[in-house]
Amino acid sequence: MKTKNKRKLTIGVTGLNAIDSPGPGIAVIRGLREATSFKTRIIGLSYESLEPGIYMHDLVDRIFQIPYPTAGTEPLLSRLEYIHEQEPLNVIIPNFDAELFSFIKLEPRLKQMGISLFLPTLKQFEERHKANLLDFGKKYHIRVPFSKIIYDPGEVQRLDKEFSFPVVVKGKFYDATIAATPEQARTCFNKTAAKWGLPVIIQEFVDGTEFNITGLGDGKGKMIAGVAMRKQYITDKGKAWGGISIQDPKILALAEKFIRATRWRGGFELELMKDKNNELYLLEINPRMPAWIYLAVGVGQNIPEALVNLALGQPVEPYKDYEVGKMFIRYSWDMIVDREEYEKISVMGEL
Amino acid sequence: MMIINRNIAISETGFVFNPINGESFSVNPIGYEVISLMKENKQADEIMQYLLANYQVEPETCRKDLEDFMGMLKHHLLLEDKE
Amino acid sequence: MEKQRYERPVIKKLETGMPNKFGLRSEYVPITHIEGNSVKELLSTYGSPLFVISERTLRQTMEKARTAFTTRYPKVQFAWSYKTNYLNAVCSVFHQEGSWAEVVSGFEYDKAVALGVDPKKIIFNGPDKSQEDLKKSIGNDSLIHIDHLDEFYTIVNISDKLKKKPRVAIRVNMDTGVYPMWDRFGFNYENGQAWDAISKIMHSKKMELVGLHCHIGTFMLAPSAYAIAAGKLADLAHAIQQKFNHEIKYIDLGGGFASRNTLKGAYLPGIDSSPSFDDFAEAVTTALINGPFKTEKLPLLILETGRALVDEAGFLLGTVISNKRSSTGRRITILDAGVNILFTSFWYDHKITPAQPFTHYTEETIVYGPLCMNIDVIRENASLPLLNKGDHVVIHHVGAYNMTQWMQFITLRPQVIMIDMNDKPHIIRDKETLGNINAVEHIPEHVKTLPR
Numbered sequence: 016m017k018t019k020n021k022r023k024l025t026i027g028v029t030g031l032n033a034i035d036s037p038g039p040g041i042a043v044i045r046g047l048r049e050a051t052s053f054k055t056r057i058i059g060l061s062y063e064s065l066e067p068g069i070y071m072h073d074l075v076d077r078i079f080q081i082p083y084p085t086a087g088t089e090p091l092l093s094r095l096e097y098i099h100e101q102e103p104l105n106v107i108i109p110n111f112d113a114e115l116f117s118f119i120k121l122e123p124r125l126k127q128m129g130i131s132l133f134l135p136t137l138k139q140f141e142e143r144h145k146a147n148l149l150d151f152g153k154k155y156h157i158r159v160p161f162s163k164i165i166y167d168p169g170e171v172q173r174l175d176k177e178f179s180f181p182v183v184v185k186g187k188f189y190d191a192t193i194a195a196t197p198e199q200a201r202t203c204f205n206k207t208a209a210k211w212g213l214p215v216i217i218q219e220f221v222d223g224t225e226f227n228i229t230g231l232g233d234g235k236g237k238m239i240a241g242v243a244m245r246k247q248y249i250t251d252k253g254k255a256w257g258g259i260s261i262q263d264p265k266i267l268a269l270a271e272k273f274i275r276a277t278r279w280r281g282g283f284e285l286e287l288m289k290d291k292n293n294e295l296y297l298l299e300i301n302p303r304m305p306a307w308i309y310l311a312v313g314v315g316q317n318i319p320e321a322l323v324n325l326a327l328g329q330p331v332e333p334y335k336d337y338e339v340g341k342m343f344i345r346y347s348w349d350m351i352v353d354r355e356e357y358e359k360i361s362v363m364g365e366l
Numbered sequence: 367m368m369i370i371n372r373n374i375a376i377s378e379t380g381f382v383f384n385p386i387n388g389e390s391f392s393v394n395p396i397g398y399e400v401i402s403l404m405k406e407n408k409q410a411d412e413i414m415q416y417l418l419a420n421y422q423v424e425p426e427t428c429r430k431d432l433e434d435f436m437g438m439l440k441h442h443l444l445l446e447d448k449e
Numbered sequence: 450m451e452k453q454r455y456e457r458p459v460i461k462k463l464e465t466g467m468p469n470k471f472g473l474r475s476e477y478v479p480i481t482h483i484e485g486n487s488v489k490e491l492l493s494t495y496g497s498p499l500f501v502i503s504e505r506t507l508r509q510t511m512e513k514a515r516t517a518f519t520t521r522y523p524k525v526q527f528a529w530s531y532k533t534n535y536l537n538a539v540c541s542v543f544h545q546e547g548s549w550a551e552v553v554s555g556f557e558y559d560k561a562v563a564l565g566v567d568p569k570k571i572i573f574n575g576p577d578k579s580q581e582d583l584k585k586s587i588g589n590d591s592l593i594h595i596d597h598l599d600e601f602y603t604i605v606n607i608s609d610k611l612k613k614k615p616r617v618a619i620r621v622n623m624d625t626g627v628y629p630m631w632d633r634f635g636f637n638y639e640n641g642q643a644w645d646a647i648s649k650i651m652h653s654k655k656m657e658l659v660g661l662h663c664h665i666g667t668f669m670l671a672p673s674a675y676a677i678a679a680g681k682l683a684d685l686a687h688a689i690q691q692k693f694n695h696e697i698k699y700i701d702l703g704g705g706f707a708s709r710n711t712l713k714g715a716y717l718p719g720i721d722s723s724p725s726f727d728d729f730a731e732a733v734t735t736a737l738i739n740g741p742f743k744t745e746k747l748p749l750l751i752l753e754t755g756r757a758l759v760d761e762a763g764f765l766l767g768t769v770i771s772n773k774r775s776s777t778g779r780r781i782t783i784l785d786a787g788v789n790i791l792f793t794s795f796w797y798d799h800k801i802t803p804a805q806p807f808t809h810y811t812e813e814t815i816v817y818g819p820l821c822m823n824i825d826v827i828r829e830n831a832s833l834p835l836l837n838k839g840d841h842v843v844i845h846h847v848g849a850y851n852m853t854q855w856m857q858f859i860t861l862r863p864q865v866i867m868i869d870m871n872d873k874p875h876i877i878r879d880k881e882t883l884g885n886i887n888a889v890e891h892i893p894e895h896v897k898t899l900p901r
Contacts, residue, residue, distance in 0.1 A: 064463065087718035113716070120721060166628040188716075212714055214628070358381040361463050362392055382460070390463040394810040394835070397458035423455035427838060431457035434774065438460050441778055 023054040025102055026323060027095075027130075030110030031059050031068025031075070035347070036252045039110040041067075042309040044074050046319035049312060053323070058102050064361045070352045077102060080364040084114045091117050092124060101365075104130045106326045108319070110303055113188075115140060133234075133326035134281045135302050142277070143300035145185060146216055152297065155276040157269070159297050160219035160288075171204045172197070174217060183218040186211030193220060221298070223290040226263070227255075228270045229305050231318050233325055234280030240318045240334045241270045242311040247342070255307055257344045260314045260337060269295055282308075282322055307343055314338040368436075368445040370404040384444060391442065396421070400435060410436070456835050457772075459812055480802045480843040485872035488766055488804035488841050496880060497768040497841070498786035500852060500865040504542060506762035508870070511546045514758060517726035521734040524749045528572050530704050531557040533755030533849045534763075538867050538877035540564055543758070551704075551753045555582040562589075572701070572753070574620065574662070576600075576634065583607055587615045594618045594662045594701070596635055601649060608655045618660030618701060619646050623681050625665050625674040634664065638681050647685070651693045658695065661685055664703025664753065668712065668796075672724050672732035675702060679733050683740035686748060701751035702733060708760035710797040710846045719797075726757070756849040763848025765791060766804070769840045770819060780814045782836055787818020787825040790862060791847060792854040794827045801827070804841035807834035820859055857881065 026047055030038030040059070047055045059068050059075040062083060069078045079098045082090045098104065107130055109118045118125075119140055122132050135143075142151055152159030161178070165171065174182065174197060181195045184203035188211055194200035200217070207215045230241035243266045248257040270285060282304035288296045304318060311318045314337040324331045360366045375383045380398050382391040393401065396417075403413045410432065417428050439445050481488055484503050492499055511527075518525040528551035529543035535557060540550070541564060550561035553575030561571050568589030573582070576596040580603060586593055587607055595601050595617055608615055620635030621643045636642040650658050661682045665674055679702060686697040706729050711719040737750065767786035775781055788794055801816065814833040818825040827844070836842070855862055861881035866874045 085716060085718070088721050116717060117721065354383060357390070358377065358379065358383070361390065362379040362381045391460050392463060393460045394456060394458065394808065396456055397460055400458045417455075420452060421455035422452045427457075428455075434772075435458040435460065437774075438778070442460065442462060444460075 021052070021054050023056060024105045024323065024327075025056045025058060027058045027060050027098070027104050027107040028075075028110065029060045029062075029081070029108070029114060031061050031066040031071075031078075032063070033067045033071075035250065036254050037306045037345075038066075039304050039306045039308055041071065041074065042306060042312075043108055043110060043304060043319045044068070045309050046312040046317050047323065048074065050317060050320035050323070052320060052329075056102070058098065058104060060098075060107070061360070064357060067350065069360055069366060070350055070356060078360060078366040080360065084111075084117050088117045088120050092121055095121075095125065095130070096128070099128055099130065106131050106133075106323050108132075108322065109134070112301065112303065115302060131326040131328075133322050135283075136280060139277055139279060140302055143302055145299065146187065146214065148297075148299070151300075155273070157273065157276070157297050158294060160221050162216055162218040164214045165204065165217055166214045168201070168204060168208075171201050171217075174200060178217065178219060181220045183220050185216040185218055187214060187216070191218075218298075221288045221290050221296045223288045223296075225298075226261070226266055226287045226289060226295075227258075227284055227305065227307075228266050228287065229282065229284045229308055229311055229318065230270050230274065231282050231321055231325070232274035232277075232279030233331070234278060236275045236278045238271045238274045238333060239321050239325065239331055240311065240316040241267055242314060242316050242318075242337050243267060243270075244307060244310060255345075257342060258307060258310060259342045260310060260339055262337075262339045265293075265295055269297070273297075273300075282318060310341070310343040311337070313343065314341045368440065368447060369407065370401060370439070371444055371446045374401075374405075374444055376401055376405070382444070384442075387443065389442070391444075397435065400432070401439075454806070455837065456808055456810070457837065459810060459835060461812070478802065479804060479806055480845075481804055481806075483764055483766075483843070484868040486868060486874055488843060491866070491874065492766055492768065492841055495864045495866055495874075495876070497766065498784075498790065498863045499766045500790075500847070500863060500878075501764040501766060501874075502536075502539060502848065502865065502867040502877070503762045503764070504867055504869050507539070507542050507759065508546060510758050510761060511543065511548075514726045514752075514754060515546075517730035518734065518750065518752065521730050522737065522750055523747060526699070526749055526751045528570075528701075528751055528753050529758075530753045530755030531561065532853055533704075534759050534852050535560055536852055536865060536877055537564055538875070539759065539848075539852075549751075553577075555579060555585075558582060558586060558591075572751070574664075574753075580607070584611070587611055587613055590616065592616050592618065592659065594620050594660075595646070595650075596620050598646065598649075601646065605653055605655050615656045616659045617650065617656045618658065618662045618699070619643065619650070621661060621663045621682065621685065623663060623665070623678060625677040625681075627666055627669065627671060627674045629666070631664065631666050635662070638685070643685065644688070647689060651689070651695065658689070658697065660699040660701055660748075660751070661697055662701040662703065662751075665705060667705045668707045668756070669705045670707050670723065672728045675729055676732040676736040678702060679736035680740060683737060683742065687741035696746065697748055699749035699751050700737070701753065704753040704755050704757075706754050706757035708756045708846060708849060710760060710793070710799065713796055713798055715798075759848035760846045761848065763846065763851065765844040765847045765851070767842050767844065769836045769838050769842065771838055772836070775815070780812045781817060782814050782833065783817045783819060784827060784842060785819050786844065786863075787820045787822075787827065789818070789820055789825075789858045789860065790851060790855045791818070791827060791844065792851055792856075793847065793849070797846075798828060798831075799847065800845040801831060801833065802843050802845065803834050803836060804843050807836075810835055822859075852878075857886065861886070 028040050030040030032038040033041040057075050059078040060081045061069050081094050119137050148159050149162050181193050185191045186207045192203045194203045228243040231239040233239050243261050244258045245261050246255040246258045250256050284301040284305040286299040316334040316337050321331050373385050380393045528549040531552045549570040550566045551572045552558045568591045571591040573586050574594045621638050622632045622635045623638035636646045663678050665678050682700045707723040709720045709723050767784045770783040773781045811832045816828040864880040865878040867877045868874050
């Protein structure tokens, strides 16, 4: 590898909240830092002043705060224009579900400014939404648990006609609770509706073992990368705190089918459940790289690097293999930070 | 009489840090000026005279806003009793 | 030396998890002028608060909607939804733009006739059409959209008496996958009520079934629901052709397109998330063109869009009455415009922008109206720049429903002006006076004398 002629790319990355329920940003940055096809200057894009990534100067070269997605695309665009003047960006990798809509909408305008993204299309993004999963499964012939979208508390009473208990009660954006009885389902419905609003999704409970796969689609139906993992230790927040790479041909075939059928563009994570009869169910599609993406890098598939190359229109050879049986174990780390840095990011919005 | 807590650190960017309880605040430039004047032991009337001399504002509005600001400083435990 | 512009001193606690000012700083751009007119001057000329309608925005929005549909479908007709905004000047702009009138009461019907709309181009909707209303509209050969069977029988009677064959459509309600389902209006598709009503009309031979109508909901964010509705009406039309050898002339998909306002509780601002006219048009026309009609027999497509055509053209200008604090230390700003004239603040987080320059410092603020009434809340939580007493604000996207649902409660309703294509303001509705209100009241003789 000839290092001296390597391009230097300036890449903006969000999701720097490397906390106990972490965003993927720091893991993505570690992948980019280890890229062999380019060198990087990393611009961290943060929402809050205490995102740990802000203070990780060995990984992040500069930080800018950006407006919350709730503010809309125009404020985000004008902030990105300002950042682009300070630090001309080649690529941005957004890592939060909540911000993807805005970035997808802005993709053509950012392209004009010379900033490349590699995101799913709006159609792909909407189609994979939790509330649309049943239709998604039907359309692409992928097995998903039976589910029902519920607006009316009265409908909860009649669930036993269509479901056998337990069921999973899911919020529109987040949260999933298992309800063992109709009474519990009613309580869960009320709690979930109060927290996330309507509708609430009632999903068939699939008993089995959970698996995850992360991957990268080139937008034309080809799988560029795919690494499967089984969680070994799960925190009380349901996040993987340790996991091991596995190679189940059925899981890889499902990911390949998902990419081929949807012509998926960008990174993703599929949450899967394998039931007692060895049947795989697709439970959820996350339209971005997961927080454990560094495992993929560690076993030989640098998905963040490949994603950047795809964003820039570079030819990318699909990864064929990865090391099976490698583990990731997460740990937390207390950094010592000067108040002046917190002050600067809080008051000036950049560091 | 209430005066501004002597330990309060305030920087020109408008960042205020209270080392006693670890809380941080931000103030706007005029708030920064008011706190700076308070640190120089200026009384409320003197501060008001200063604001009236430098800003386009009616005395009633200025007095009301200043009292409100002092109220918020007190609310945030940034004031202390002067013995 | 020139004194500096004053801004009140503020202190804000830095809390993690809270968006700081950089999260929100560019949300506010001062809107000092509307169509070339200074907000300050408009308010000093016409009084505060003040409704302003931009004729330019009305016509441009209409043009966008028309283009979206006519480039995709050969026969399209808009009908202006009077209930959304029936100020005569506003209706007239839409009629000049070629819209028919869509009315839901005798009052609105008379208003349209008085404006000079050809009665044959008035669509009469709604569950409450009196005997008198029906006689008049049948006599005028207007289009009557039947809501229930009682109305059907009334029309049968009237047509006998008048020896006229009224032109009618039925309103159909249906499941389009959206919640709530509006099944209180019209006849249900799924359970066969609609087909039953159609058969009754066809067998009666007393009226001509010219159209099929539906109106699936309000502030719809899913264009796909309109595709389902168009498909179901197309199937009904086809069945009528098969069974009665009768051709339906038009399909009226009603209104309900979302405007660019932000619904309370929505995560993303409406300006980004509401579908465009193109999105709605694509869904509707694809469903019709792929339906059972032969190309030369495609029915006329009628649209009764109201909100999405007029919301953006309306602005409410107001003035800060006072700034105070709640018992819990929250900032309160009181405006002179309240829910009495801004009814839509019950379901939208209306965008409020200052009408004068300001710094990027903001405070979390509850915005109240001036009424002596607890529910008078314009925004429960807005991160607003530091407004002084007497400062002006512009409340955006208020063109729909406010100038029809407003209340004469405690105070009088303000002036409404329209700014024309040359940026010239015209009063289109006077400020109400005590005389207007008293003119319709009567005091019985025996309660007239007051004790001395």
